[in-house]
Amino acid sequence: MLLAILLAIATPGCFVFDESLYMNRDASTPGTDGGPPLLALADVCTGELPVVTFEDGATSWLRSFDTRGLSDDHSNLSCTGRPSPGPEGFFAIDMTAGERWHIHVRRRSSGADPVLYLLRQICDERNCDRPNGLDACRTDSDEHLSLVAGQTGRYFVGIDSSNSEGFAGSVEVFRPECGNGVQEHGESCEPGVNPSLTCSDQCRVVLAGGASEHEVNDDAFMANELDVTGGAMSVGGRVGALCELDVYAVDVPEGGGSIRASLRTAGGADCPSNTPSTELQLVGADGIVVLGTGTARGASSCPSIDETDSFANGLAAGRYHLRVYAVNEAIDRPFDYSLRVEVVTP
Numbered sequence: 143m144l145l146a147i148l149l150a151i152a153t154p155g156c157f158v159f160d161e162s163l164y165m166n167r168d169a170s171t172p173g174t175d176g177g178p179p180l181l182a183l184a185d186v187c188t189g190e191l192p193v194v195t196f197e198d199g200a201t202s203w204l205r206s207f208d209t210r211g212l213s214d215d216h217s218n219l220s221c222t223g224r225p226s227p228g229p230e231g232f233f234a235i236d237m238t239a240g241e242r243w244h245i246h247v248r249r250r251s252s253g254a255d256p257v258l259y260l261l262r263q264i265c266d267e268r269n270c271d272r273p274n275g276l277d278a279c280r281t282d283s284d285e286h287l288s289l290v291a292g293q294t295g296r297y298f299v300g301i302d303s304s305n306s307e308g309f310a311g312s313v314e315v316f317r318p319e320c321g322n323g324v325q326e327h328g329e330s331c332e333p334g335v336n337p338s339l340t341c342s343d344q345c346r347v348v349l350a351g352g353a354s355e356h357e358v359n360d361d362a363f364m365a366n367e368l369d370v371t372g373g374a375m376s377v378g379g380r381v382g383a384l385c386e387l388d389v390y391a392v393d394v395p396e397g398g399g400s401i402r403a404s405l406r407t408a409g410g411a412d413c414p415s416n417t418p419s420t421e422l423q424l425v426g427a428d429g430i431v432v433l434g435t436g437t438a439r440g441a442s443s444c445p446s447i448d449e450t451d452s453f454a455n456g457l458a459a460g461r462y463h464l465r466v467y468a469v470n471e472a473i474d475r476p477f478d479y480s481l482r483v484e485v486v487t488p
Contacts, residue, residue: 178312181205183231185212187265187298192233194315201326203315206250207231209301209308226257228303232265235299235315237291242363244316244328246286247301254309255281257302260289265298281305288328288363320345330356330364342367346391351375360387362429362463367391374484378408381420381468382476388466389429392483399487400455403436403464404446408478412442418468418477420444424454425463433462444479 184191194203212229237243247256281304291297303309318326321343325332331341339356340348347356348367355377359366368375368390379388392401405422407413422436422445434453436445447454468477 178204178206181207181233181313183207183209183212183233183301185231186215187232187261187300191265191298193296194233194235196317201316204312205314206310206312207301208310209303210310212308214306226302226304227306228255228257229308230257230300230302232298232300233313234265235297237294237297239291239294241291242288242318242320242328243291244286244288244318244363245299246284246314246316246327247311248284248314249282249309249311251309252282253305254311255283255304256285256309256311257300257304258285258287259300259302260287261298261300263293263295263297288361290363318345328363330359330366349377349390351377353377355379355388355390359389361389362391362425365389365391365429365463367393368483370483370485371395374402374482376410376480376482378478378480379466380476380478381466382418387468389425390464390466390481390483392462392464392485394457394459394462394485395487396459397488398456398458399485400449400457401462401464402446402448402454402482402484402486404442404448404482405436405444405466406442406480406482407444408480410480410482412440413438413444415443417443418475420477420479421465421467422447422481423465423467424451425465427461427463429463432465 181192196203209229209231212231214227214229235243245258247258249256301313316327318328320329321333323332323334325335329345331339331345331347333341333343333345342348346365346367348369349356350369355366358364366389368377370392377390381388394401401424403422405413405420424433424447425431426433434447434451436447436451438445439448449455464481464483466479466481
């Protein structure tokens with residue numbers, strides 16, 4: 143199988159969460175006292191590469207790096223759908239099938255635009271396809287990637303840049319274990335840790351109707367699960383920060399069905415014309431493939447997915463994802479929204 147990429151106390155208009163589970167440590171100057179050790183990234187994806195090794199008892203692996211001075215051997219669109227003209231460097235991770243991993247790259251200087259991608263089994267930078275790459279957060283933001291290893295073996299991580307000069311930063315690798323009684327970076331929750339949350343056996347927060355989103359929920363692995371078994375439901379959320387993504391998991395029951403979804407203002411009204419530009423996407427079970435994107439209808443400037451959208455009709459039983467995405471170039475302020483979701487069965 144392909145590696146899947148995909149990434150509280152709630153009061154109206156305010157979403158509070160443990161930011162350390164998302165942002166974690168700062169990217170210190172590479173190799174300096176008090177900062178993480180320097181990782182000598184391989185300039186090309188051949189030969190010997192540095193390999194992630196967890197020290198005894200460690201729950202993460204943290205290193206600093208600098209891609210400036212490395213060469214640009216890989217710039218095509220295959221990894222992320224956008225060019226990555228900066229110099230890139232590589233390191234390796236030995237994974238066991240079924241393990242969950244989380245990789246977080248942080249930039250140290252302004253103007254940096256990290257790109258992160260994985261190569262499966264063969265360390266050849268041409269062996270990259272879009273589901274294995276991530277460039278979601280754009281300039282002056284971090285990038286982080288969650289995955290489940292499809293096979294046991296060595297995998298290769300590439301750190302690239304959307305700007306030509308490269309950048310200095312840090313990379314931290316986590317191997318979260320759902321069900322170990324400790325909430326870790328890369329998990330939305332841990333069963334039994336926070337009694338105020340309903341936490342699934344996959345370490346995802348389950349929301350009931352009327353609830354607000356629980357951060358962090360910006361990829362399929364940390365998506366908020368929506369319990370739509372009782373019919374249509376609405377939840378509240380906010381986009382405009384932390385990569386401008388909210389992801390919700392929706393299950394279509396045995397026998398199949400169709401998904402309906404609509405974005406509205408936090409009060410449930412039609413969105414006025416000055417609402418920040420936002421997309422509503424229906425994504426497949428892998429959290430990667432976009433099945434379709436909703437459109438604005440009627441008096442509302444916010445998108446919806448309805449019976450006229452063939453991509454949302456006649457879906458097979460299984461898990462799907464709704465992704466609320468604030469268009470980075472257009473977002474100028476946070477947008478508090480209400481998301482109404484319904485699964486229509488035959």
